[in-house]
Amino acid sequence: MLESFVISFKLKNTYRVNSIIYSIKQLPIIKKLLPNSLYKSKGLKIFANIISILIEIFNIFIGKFLYVLLMIFAMLQLYKTNSADTFLHIFTFLTVCGGLLNTYMFNPTKDKYYAMVIMNMNAKKYTLSNYYYQLIKLIIGFLPFTIIFGTIAGLPLWICLILPIFVVMAKLIFSCYCIKDFQKTRKAKNENLPTKILWTAIAILVLISYGLPALNITINSTIFIVIFIISLLLGIYSFITINKFNDYKIMYKQLLTEKNVYMVSNQSSTEVIKENSLKQIELDKNYTSNKSGFAYFHDLFVKRHKKILTEAVKKQSVVILLILIVIIIGVSINNDFKVKTNELLLSYLPYFVFIMYILNRGTTLTQAMFMNCDHSMLTYRIYRTPKVILGIFKERLKTLIKINMIPSLIIGGGLAILLYITGGTSNVLNYFVLFFSIIAMSIFFSVHYLVMYYLLQPYNVNTEMKSSTYRVVQGLTYFVSWYMIQIKLATLPFGIAMIIFCIAYSIISLFIAYKYAPKTFKLRI
Numbered sequence: 001m002l003e004s005f006v007i008s009f010k011l012k013n014t015y016r017v018n019s020i021i022y023s024i025k026q027l028p029i030i031k032k033l034l035p036n037s038l039y040k041s042k043g044l045k046i047f048a049n050i051i052s053i054l055i056e057i058f059n060i061f062i063g064k065f066l067y068v069l070l071m072i073f074a075m076l077q078l079y080k081t082n083s084a085d086t087f088l089h090i091f092t093f094l095t096v097c098g099g100l101l102n103t104y105m106f107n108p109t110k111d112k113y114y115a116m117v118i119m120n121m122n123a124k125k126y127t128l129s130n131y132y133y134q135l136i137k138l139i140i141g142f143l144p145f146t147i148i149f150g151t152i153a154g155l156p157l158w159i160c161l162i163l164p165i166f167v168v169m170a171k172l173i174f175s176c177y178c179i180k181d182f183q184k185t186r187k188a189k190n191e192n193l194p195t196k197i198l199w200t201a202i203a204i205l206v207l208i209s210y211g212l213p214a215l216n217i218t219i220n221s222t223i224f225i226v227i228f229i230i231s232l233l234l235g236i237y238s239f240i241t242i243n244k245f246n247d248y249k250i251m252y253k254q255l256l257t258e259k260n261v262y263m264v265s266n267q268s269s270t271e272v273i274k275e276n277s278l279k280q281i282e283l284d285k286n287y288t289s290n291k292s293g294f295a296y297f298h299d300l301f302v303k304r305h306k307k308i309l310t311e312a313v314k315k316q317s318v319v320i321l322l323i324l325i326v327i328i329i330g331v332s333i334n335n336d337f338k339v340k341t342n343e344l345l346l347s348y349l350p351y352f353v354f355i356m357y358i359l360n361r362g363t364t365l366t367q368a369m370f371m372n373c374d375h376s377m378l379t380y381r382i383y384r385t386p387k388v389i390l391g392i393f394k395e396r397l398k399t400l401i402k403i404n405m406i407p408s409l410i411i412g413g414g415l416a417i418l419l420y421i422t423g424g425t426s427n428v429l430n431y432f433v434l435f436f437s438i439i440a441m442s443i444f445f446s447v448h449y450l451v452m453y454y455l456l457q458p459y460n461v462n463t464e465m466k467s468s469t470y471r472v473v474q475g476l477t478y479f480v481s482w483y484m485i486q487i488k489l490a491t492l493p494f495g496i497a498m499i500i501f502c503i504a505y506s507i508i509s510l511f512i513a514y515k516y517a518p519k520t521f522k523l524r525i
Contacts, residue, residue, distance in 0.1 A: 362449025
């Protein structure tokens with residue numbers, strides 16, 4: 001089993017190293033200086049291997065750090081319940097969510113496809129060695145942060161030490177359930193395609209995680225220990241079952257199909273993406289438009305692709321409304337929660353930069369535009385002329401802003417209403433700033449993503465992302481948005497500054513796009 005793990009790890013690392021070298025070659029200026037023989041350079045491969053190891057270490061810790069900090073520890077200040085019990089309560093139910101959604105074993109990834117399908121490695125040895133490696137990474141990654149944040153919250157050290165083990169038990173239990181289900185039905189579950197029942201269960205668990213503490217209901221250490229012991233016993237049984245199971249090859253033959261993994265070759269990848277995308281395009285309806293020129297072309301595109309463009313936004317809006325309703329109920333029956341919410345609204349507006357970043361559909365929508373329009377249209381010379389590019393750009397910007405505006409209006413209006421019902425403010429400008437700053441953030445991200453798409457157009461004809469610069473800008477956008485969570489500023493000055501910045505950024509970005517997009521908006525090789 002160890003030998004299988006070493007081979008699979010080398011395979012995964014080789015793939016990552018080559019990806020790093022390729023990314024370096026795509027950087028502006030640098031790509032002109034580096035020859036294609038770069039892949040043979042031992043020095044650069046050593047450098048790429050070092051980066052690969054750093055990425056692996058980064059992946060072990062950073063996700064767990066952000067998860068414990070943002071999803072659990074940062075939420076404690078919203079409640080007046082005992083911090084230790086609240087920490088345990090949220091951690092417990094979110095861990096169950098994680099166990100249901102992410103087993104590792106039933107995720108059809110490229111490295112599994114390469115190893116078990118292309119290289120025909122022993123399916124059981126490969127699966128178990130890599131699965132246990134993932135579980136060990138979970139324990140190592142969670143342990144320092146459950147100790148740090150758990151002890152700050154008031155939990156005893158010994159409970160902080162067993163929290164990562166509880167996470168592992170949750171993964172084992174659900175993996176075992178999926179294996180048992182496969183033995184009965186002979187159908188392998190794909191964790192990337194959760195059912196409606198599973199999504200409903202997740203929604204209930206999330207509501208229990210964050211809703212019950214608002215009602216002063218949490219599990220305590222005693223209840224958690226009972227849950228932990230039960231999970232430990234079930235986890236041990238699951239561990240034995242997973243080790244005894246011998247039909248991994250049959251199971252993964254179902255799971256690791258081209259459609260699930262989205263790979264094998266560029267051509268098949270494109271065909272799969274197109275196939276899934278075409279299912280959401282409404283070609284059977286006779287859509288018409290009273291517009292003309294670029295507006296007519298774009299209007300028909302939006303009408304035929306409205307499922308892709310608006311369905312997720314509608315779901316977002318429903319979830320946001322439900323959250324607002326729950327908060328309104330919470331502040332109505334709990335005075336401490338009401339006071340705390342009022343304080344947060346007047347000092348934690350920077351937090352919503354990250355929220356608006358997450359909610360914004362810019363990346364998804366620009367990818368849909370490329371897959372279903374631009375990757376074909378850019379092969380025509382007339383579509384690459386400045387007049388056409390700028391005409392379509394203007395129409396797309398209007399659409400993107402309108403789509404992202406739907407959840408933004410709900411959030412902005414909801415925050416203003418919450419501020420009013422939680423005690424209000426002495427300065428009436430706070431209501432307007434709360435509302436318009438959220439709208440400004442939404443417009444900012446809409447402009448930002450579309451300008452990025454036109455200036456750095458990252459896709460080739462096979463819809464593969466080939467631009468390292470695009471990835472770097474994406475990463476910087478994420479980092480800045482995440483950093484805003486750490487900032488605590490009064491709503492009025494920050495909101496006004498944000499509105500001014502968003503307006504200025506939008507004007508400058510649009511000017512740059514209008515000037516350079518006709519040169520940069522083209523298919524990548």
